[in-house]
Amino acid sequence: MKSRKHLLQWIGVAVLFLAGAQANAEPYLAAQMGFKCAMCHVNPTGGGMRNVYGNTFAQTLLAQKRLGAEEDLWTGQVMKFLSVGGNARANFNYEDVPNQDASNDFDIEEARAYLDFGVIPNRLSVYIDQRFAPGNATNMEANVRYWFKEGAYYVKAGRMYLPFGYRLEDDNAFVRQASGINMQAPDEGVEFGLELGSWTAQLALSNGAGGGAELDTGKQIVTRAEFVKSKWRAGASLVYNDTDLGARSGAGVFGAYTLGPVVLLGEVDVFEDDTIGDGTTFLATLAEADWKIRQGHNLKLTYEWFEPDDTLEENEQLRYSLLYEWSPIQFVQLRAGVRKYDGIPQNDNQNRTQAFIQLHGFF
């Protein structure tokens, strides 16, 4: 048994070196391991398809137990020039909104498949992220990525998720709602990236139409830079969107610190949007703690604060979450959690309580 575990660890270490400095995961996992986002994901800004190391990590270090023979290590590479991946999240949801009957339902939060054609290995890739549920198939990302200088720089063009702050799984987090940059809203444009030493940085130019049709000549520019060390990381993001209706600008700082089995993660974003009323400044924050109780078990606590209009008093909103994530075997995660919203008393929706149980399958 011991030799089997050692073999898997050696495979993991070997793949780590083979993969170079590429890979990424959920931000807390990256912080826990001291990795950049690009360590586990094909996409250097994280999210979506996992690369060889990301798949190996999911089998050897994330899951509580690995089933199957040692030689059956899934890497995502189904043939020399083609890698595949996917995600499916099936939920049971419960929601209690004040002054309304509580409701519950089963739903498929998402089912996605990823394809990465490495037509020139380690140099040129064509990447596709297709969502199959809910609803009919929809393309979420389709881009071409070209690496320069042995993986130190890249340029990416097409439809993509833009780089701003931490790319959280939870699209409804205040920081992701306020920025409008999340996993529901890809945009078309071009991105330049840098992966040098402890630095990871991106600069993107996009339509800035929230994934909708471009209706004006103005464009959006987004930039993100992060300095990553094994126990801590810190970064900043900027966005400026020029539209016919007015400009929207934002800035954010984010960071994480690892204290033994606990990762503390935070983000603060402020936005000024001339297209809302006479111009509005709003602010969103996230504080998150993740405790790795033991391999395969994570307890997540989040605290979020949202100031939707800084010219008004007493309109702030809070959101707390308590989640447990259990990865019993490779590529399977069971998640259960409660989220409590706390806003102005006259808005029932801002005071709702949600609970969910989720079966997350991925590869």
Add this chain to the structure above:
Amino acid sequence: MPVLRINLMAAKGILLVPALLLLAACTAGNGEGLDESGQPIPINPPANSDFQEIQDTVFTPICTQCHIGAGAPQGLRLDAANSYAMLVNVASNEVGSLLRVNPGNPDQSYIVQKIQGNADVGGRMPLGQAKLPQDRIDLIRGWIAAGAPAPAAVANNLTVASSIPAAGETAQGTGKLTVIFAGEVDASLVSNTFELRDGLDQPVALAQVIVPAGRPNVVEITTAHPLASGSYQLTVRGQGPVALADTAGHVLDGDADGAAGGDYLMSFDVSAGAPR
């Protein structure tokens, strides 16, 4: 040196932990002096209407958590200043064959499909939240079934809500323009109130200018020939001998000064490409 490194790391943690605790000290607002959507209670509340009620109880308090400003998903802004113009008779981005609000046809309105959860694309709205209460869905369906009338504040002046192509947009070789109004247009006036000129200020021949059946707030303009590459300006007359007006006789507020009158001017470019 290792001791120094440990101390530096500890110092960073000491900085981050209080910062997170400081965030945790923030509280929710008590809502004093605000309405349900978190805005100051208006001194003179707007006249009630189905659309106003939808705006006040659905769009503003729930949808504008995301659908607001330049970052609105799919470019759909649902704040009070924009919602009507961005919904009624405007094609959906996700399913281009459906209008977001198809007056008279709730089942063929993309917004209804999205809130009911039977849309072809993407998740039910509001995303990540419980389904809207059935009485709110019924209110929206009823408003659409009644022809999606404009709210009172909008109906007082006939204004242009949007156009295809949009102002400043570069269209691929086109021979058709669509102008969407926030109000029902008097179809008897459209043949004399629309004028298109090219970049040399020469008039462009129009084959027809119509209000299509079942879409009383839309005017479709078809040019006699596909437009060549270049710049164009569309004028909708809101002043002079013949001015466009709505079916109640309200003259177009073309210059958006809040008062009836004034021409509406819209410039756009055309580039070579397949007709759209």
